[in-house]
Amino acid sequence: MRIKIGLLAAIALFATVSASAAQSREVVVVSGVLGPEGPLYVEGNLYFVGWISGTLSKWDGKTTTVLNSALGCGHNGLALSREHTFLLACTNAHGVILELDLSGKELRRWSADSEGRSFDGGINDIVVADNGGAYATVFGPYDGAPTAIAGRIVYRAPGSDTWVQVADNLNYANGIAISPDQKTLYLDEMVGNAILKFAIEADGTLTHRSNFALLNLLVPNRVENWWLGPDSLKVDRRGNLYVAQFFGGKVLKISPKGKLLHVFRIAAGDGTTNVAFGPGERDLYVSVVQDGNDPQAKGSIVRIRNVH
Template sequence: MNKWLAGFVLAATFATGAFAAPPGATVVADGLGFPEGTILANKVLYFVDYQASTVNKLDESSHAVLKKLPGCGANGLVVVGGNLWVACYDSGVIERISADGSRLGSIDHSRDGGSFHHPNDLVANRRGDVYFTASGDLPGSGKVFFVPKSGDIAQEVASGINNANGIALSPDEKTLYVGESGADRVLDYQIGGDGTLHSAHTFAQLDSLAPPPSVGRHTPDGIRVGPDGSIYIALFNGGGSWILNSKGALVKTLDVPGEHHSNLAISNDGRVIYVTSISGSSGRIYRLSPLPN
């Protein structure tokens, strides 16, 4: 999510199927304010609505608001040990809730006592360690934090990022990808054995990758990695979603209706993708299946 949303609050409702979708796409959630944080777990789609600050779940038979978190500004989600961690963009904390919505506690400061400025997105490795971005409140003040499975203490592992946003791990969990929305690029870091980050590198400068006739900014928001190592990027600016290969080359563009696209989720086999879409004060989630070749 981008910073201009921090003070933008509108009422939102949750429904399904009210908008027409392009060929190959289906609207699965509609009437939202600002959908974000899409993740798939055991065939359940979890997501947040930033405007309503709710955590939602959607499966094949039902949809529900799992938890409302007033003042949080719910933005990013990740499943850790069967529980959900929520990045609270407005209140500056990481909330933890159970699968039934019960609150389990929160993390509100780093090891050195510092606060989190606009926590944005999260990712967990197979061991249960968590990385999350904090977008920052000034250009260049974005950071990445690491929370080991063994404790609740967040350690700063990267800084100097211009609006730190989406975050994802490579399949071998040796590389961390971070969206730098203020610079329209994706960074990558090598991960040390202790979880720390090294060798910051520009993985992809998105504006320079844009195919004609696309012009203007191409701003990364949510980032996911597919089972084959491809990097999927929801574009807040620039339309829809892009797929890059592991070398950072653009291999596919996915057109999705809407002015802005904040996040996405990918099935385990890589054949289904869910993409959030926002136009004005209206948000929805599209399901694309199967993905075009």
């Protein structure tokens, strides 16, 4: 009897370990990307950008195809509009927002907001609301070290052709996401290593700015660096946040209440930049730089199993 119980226990332990290993298995799907960012899974294809290479590419499961190359853009955040076009963040010093069709052809571009203020500091990330409105982050001056708290959020209302400033005084505004009920906007302050939240009003303006999470209170800092902070993030259908921490080598899963639910440790590098959901949110596609100190930001896109 003891032998049988011991055997059953061993089998159960093996099954648990095997399931855990399968769950955490990391697969590199695209390699050799210079500045990997902006993963987005659309109709069976994985789209991603390279901010060093200045390219938008598509991976169809077998082959990678470059769709757009714009010198001086510094391709970064990528979002799908309600019209089924891409909104692309150009993160170089004089930021630009591009609208592209799915083949990568440029349709429109914006280089300033409704008051004529240029997007100095670069556009970092973009999110599209269910009603078709869109929010974009203006990062801030970058010359190797942070120099000013000058980040902003701009908003383009449904049907509008202009971007209006809706928040400012942000400590290097980076990733941006919206809750499933469309009532809350989350914003990464990269240098502050913090996530803020805002209430979204009916006209798209933002109110009730407040702190949501300090990452160093959720997980220990892996290194001490100005740029150790939340890079980009996504929100799943349950309202949980998936936050890529640059120089952290990880993606944090955080509940809508700010509780740490899971840490996805990424083996491919320490410069995790962004995350996308695969079909049914079963898999995560993570863009990651192998060495965050590499000026060429060589990296890859990896696929890992989500944890529910």
